[in-house]
Amino acid sequence: MTPEVAVTALGALAQEHRLAAFRLLVQAGAQGMAAGALAEALGIAPSSASFHLAQLTHAGLIQSRRESRSIIYAANYGAMNDLMAYLSENCCQGAPCTVDAGCAAENAA
Amino acid sequence: MTPEVAVTALGALAQEHRLAAFRLLVQAGAQGMAAGALAEALGIAPSSASFHLAQLTHAGLIQSRRESRSIIYAANYGAMNDLMAYLSENCCQGAPCTVDAGCAAENAA
DNA sequence: CCAATAATTCAACAATTATGGAAATATCGA
DNA sequence: TCGATATTTCCATAATTGTTGAATTATTGG
Numbered sequence: 001m002t003p004e005v006a007v008t009a010l011g012a013l014a015q016e017h018r019l020a021a022f023r024l025l026v027q028a029g030a031q032g033m034a035a036g037a038l039a040e041a042l043g044i045a046p047s048s049a050s051f052h053l054a055q056l057t058h059a060g061l062i063q064s065r066r067e068s069r070s071i072i073y074a075a076n077y078g079a080m081n082d083l084m085a086y087l088s089e090n091c092c093q094g095a096p097c098t099v100d101a102g103c104a105a106e107n108a109a
Numbered sequence: 110m111t112p113e114v115a116v117t118a119l120g121a122l123a124q125e126h127r128l129a130a131f132r133l134l135v136q137a138g139a140q141g142m143a144a145g146a147l148a149e150a151l152g153i154a155p156s157s158a159s160f161h162l163a164q165l166t167h168a169g170l171i172q173s174r175r176e177s178r179s180i181i182y183a184a185n186y187g188a189m190n191d192l193m194a195y196l197s198e199n200c201c202q203g204a205p206c207t208v209d210a211g212c213a214a215e216n217a218a
Numbered sequence: 219c220c221a222a223t224a225a226t227t228c229a230a231c232a233a234t235t236a237t238g239g240a241a242a243t244a245t246c247g248a
Numbered sequence: 249t250c251g252a253t254a255t256t257t258c259c260a261t262a263a264t265t266g267t268t269g270a271a272t273t274a275t276t277g278g
Contacts, residue, residue, distance in 0.1 A: 007123055013200075014119035015236085019112055026202050035255060045238045050256055052236085069245050069254045080200055084193065091122075091189055093135050124266085144225060154268055159226055161266090178224045178275050 012059035032074030121168035134184040141183035
């Protein structure tokens with residue numbers, strides 16, 4: 001992952017509504033959520049939701065599919081995984097930035 | 110960590126020069142780097158560097174100390190660790206977002 | 219105390235981002 | 249086909265962010 005891509009992904013998550021949307025989509029799993037349901041859950045206008053979902057999509061963090069009249073969004077776990085790996089490699093160098101406590105213990109051994 | 114804090118941290122890293130600065134500081138370790146050295150390494154004006162370093166400081170990702178005429182910045186690994194943990198818990202739920210491949214294998218067992 | 223060095227703060231401006239209403243597009247059921 | 253539903257695109261506007269030069273603050277050595 002290039003720094004440019006990382007910046008785009010970080011920027012996509014660096015906004016109240018987008019972070020909340022992404023969290024909802026992670027919880028929703030592969031089933032995903034419709035744009036309208038997301039807008040309502042976030043308490044924002046449909047056009048605003050569309051704007052934010054486009055940003056997340058552009059960053060590769062989510063995907064969409066049409067299902068009848070709805071457009072269903074779903075989290076792209078792979079992209080998030082890549083971002084986490086990038087941050088771990090480039091921003092935690094030589095530091096105990098292991099996420100899993102159990103792993104940290106194992107790594108220390 | 111609250112979503113607000115996470116958004117602030119993500120936003121602090123979501124900018125070309127700030128992400129680069131943070132990476133440099135992670136590499137520099139506890140010794141840190143002077144503001145001027147960072148500005149030169151990033152190729153930006155001292156006032157711009159000051160602006161970005163203030164953002165990173167406000168987000169808690171870096172710390173500063175005065176050393177004679179210089180102000181030395183250093184990465185705050187704990188804050189980064191907290192951010193990684195937040196993302197792992199809230200944005201990777203049920204997905205294989207483990208950062209360490211060795212850990213992932215261990216976790217699967 | 220004064221000149222030099224290092225950094226920040228301030229001010230002005232450019233650029234980007236966020237917002238919601240209105241119009242346009244796509245799909246469905248009758 | 250038509251009306252209803254779901255969403256996006258467009259537009260105007262507000263708010264935030266990023267940039268730099270100039271002025272200000274802090275520190276040191278002589």
